[in-house]
Amino acid sequence: MKISDFIFKFKSFRMREEGLCRVRFFVNTQKEMICVLTDIDIMSNAPYLDTVCDTVIQSLYNNGYLLDCQIHILHDDFDNSMAIIDKYGNVERHLSKKQIEILTECDENEFAKKSVDILSIKRQIEKKRYEINPFINNQYLKTPEYVKREIEIQENAISKKRLKELIDAGASEWELDALIKKDLSLIAEIYSSPYDEYIVFSEFPLGERRVDFAIFSSRSTMDVTFIEIKGADFNLKKRGHYDNLNAKIEEANSQIRNHRKYIYNNYESFRKELHRVRKRAESGENIYNAFLAPKRKLQVDPNKNVNIRFVIVAGRTPENDIEESDLRYQFERDDRDVELFSWDSWIRRLRRD
Template identity: 40%
Template sequence: MKILDIVHSFHDGKNRVSRGLCRVRSFVGQSGTTVLLTDLGDKNDGQSVTNAVETVIDSLLRQGLVLEPAIFIEHYERDTPLSDTFDRITLHPKTDWSKLSRDEALAMLGCDPTELDDRSVLNRRIVEQADSLRFQRNPFVDSRFTDSNEVIARKLKINAGMISKSSIETLIQSGAGEQEIQRLLKTDLSIFGEAYAKPDDEYICFSEYPVADGSVDFVVFTGRSRMDIVLIEVKGSEFNLINSNHYKEFNHKVLEAAGQIRTRLGVIYRSLDSFRKEAHQIRARAEKGEKIHNALLGPYFKLHVDPDKDINIRTVVIGGRTQNDLEESAKRQDYESRFTPPIRIESWDTWLRRLQRA
C-alpha cells in the first residue's frame, strides 16, 4: 500500500549547500517499508539522487517522513518505463548499489506496474510541487543566463544600429545593383554575424578585407578554439541566379564572383600559415578596438579561439534572384561538390531566410 508520494527537498544538514529535489514514494507491505527515490531530471535543481543518496535518506529519517527499518530503492526514469533503472541502496558499512530488475523492484514495492508507468514529468501534481520548491529557492531558476552589463550594453548598441530585414528585401526586390546593395550592408556589418556566426553573437565582421592584390567584399571571423573565416562576395539582384536558357547555368556575374573567390583561395592556401598568423593579428587588433578593415565586434568583444590552431575557411557568393528553389538547390549542391573547399552559392532570396531580425 502506498502511504507517501511527495517531492522532497533535501540539503546537506551541515552547511545547507548541497541540495536538490527528488520524488519519494513509500510503500508498506508484509515485508515492511520500501521507499522509492526517483530522480526528477531537469526538475531537480541540485545533486542527482545517486550523488546525494546518503543526504536524501538522512533527511527523510530526520524529518520523520520515513520510519526505520526501511528498504531504499534508487530509481531513474528513462524514455520508456520498461527501460527504467533500479538499484537497492545499502548504507552500512558503506554505501552500496545493487541493481534490480523492474520485476524485482515491483515485488519489493508490492505495487501495481501502473505505479511505475506514471512518469513524474507528466504528473501534474508532482511537477507543480517541484516547481513551487524550485521557485522558492530561485525565482529566476528557468530564466536565460544573464549576460554581463558590458555585453548587454554592446548588444543594445548593435541593435540600435541594425538595418531592418524589410529594408534589405525592398532593395533586393527593386533589382538593385552590386554597389547599391554593398553600400547598405556596409552600414551594418552585424548582419553577416547574424547570418554566419557560430556560436551566436561571437563574431568580428569586416568589409573590403585585403587578400593578395585584391580584397574580399565581406569577411566574418567566428568559431571556438579553431577560428572560422567566412569569405563573402556580393553581387547585385538585377538578374536571375540561373539563366533562363536551355543551358541553365549560373549567371555570369555569379560565376565571376566565384572565380574571384577561387583566385583568393589559391593565394591563401599557398601560404596558409602566413594567412592564419596575419588573420589572428588582425583579430587581436580589432578586439583592442581598432577599426581595421571597418571591423565590427560582436557583443562578446573577443573570440575564444586559439591562434596556434588551424583555421577553417568557408566561402560564400551571394547574388541574383531565385526562380525555382528545387532546381537551384540541386544546381548549388552540384557546384559546391566540384571544388575544394566548396564555394557556397546563395541567391538573395535564400540568403534573406538566414536573418532572424525583423
C-alpha cells in the same frame, strides 16, 4: 488524415542541450505514413533543423514513435518551405504548400499558421523548453559592457524588410554592398557561432585583392568565412538555359579561386596574419571596418589552424524553381568549401523581423 501532432525533444552531439521541433504524422488513402518535421525557429533551442533532422528521425524510431514511415518531410515555419528528405536528412525534392496538402490529404489551414501562433502548440513548446532548462530565457546575467554593445547593435540594425525591398527592386551589387556595410550584424546573424562571438570586416585584403566581407567566429579553432556578393539584378540561372549559371556567378567564383590560391600558397603566414588582425580589432582598432560582437574577444587558439570557407550571394531564384535549386547544389558539390546563395535564399536565413 493527421493522426498525431506534438513537440518532440531530441539531443544531438552538435548541441549542448536538448532541442525541440514539431512532429506531425499523417496517413493518406494510399496507406502511406508521412512524418512532417517542422523547424520552430528561435523557440527550438537548436541549430537549423536541416542540420540535425537525421538525428530527430533516428530518435523517433528509437523511441517507438515511428515504426514504418514511407515519407519524411522537412518543413520550415519561417518561410513555409517544404522538402521530402530521406531518413539521413538528404533533400530528395522540394514541395509546394499545395503539393503537401494533396500528399497528406489535409486542409489548407494545416500549414497556414506558424507553430508559435497556435495556442495549444505554443504551450507545448513552452512546457518543453522549461523542462530543458527552467532559466532557458534568462540563463546568465550580462556584463554592463556586453549590454551596452548589444544595445548599440540593436539600435543600428537594418530591418529584414528594408533589405528585402532592396532585393525585390533588383538592387545592384553597389547598392547591396552599401546597405550591408551600414549594418554588418546582417553577416553575423547568419555566420556567427556562438551567436554573440564574432568580428565582421568589410573590404578585407587578400594579397593584392579584397573580399567584400569576412567574419571571424567560433571557439578554439577559428572559423573564417569570406563572402563575395553580386547584385540582385539578374537570375541565378541564364535565361533559356537549364544547365548554366549566370556569368556573374562564374565571375564571383573566379574571385574565390584567386582568394583560395593566395591563402593556401601562403597559408602559415596568412593564418598568423588573421590572428594579428583579430587582436588589433579586439583591442579597439577600426581595422577594415571591424564590427565587434557584444563579447569583444574570441575564445580561439592562435596556434591552431583556421577553418576557411567561402560564400557567394548573388542573383535571384524564382519561386519553386527546382531546376535552379539543383544547379546550386551541383555548384556546391563541385566546390565543397564554397556555398552559393541567391539573395532570396540568403535572406530567409535572417531571423530578425
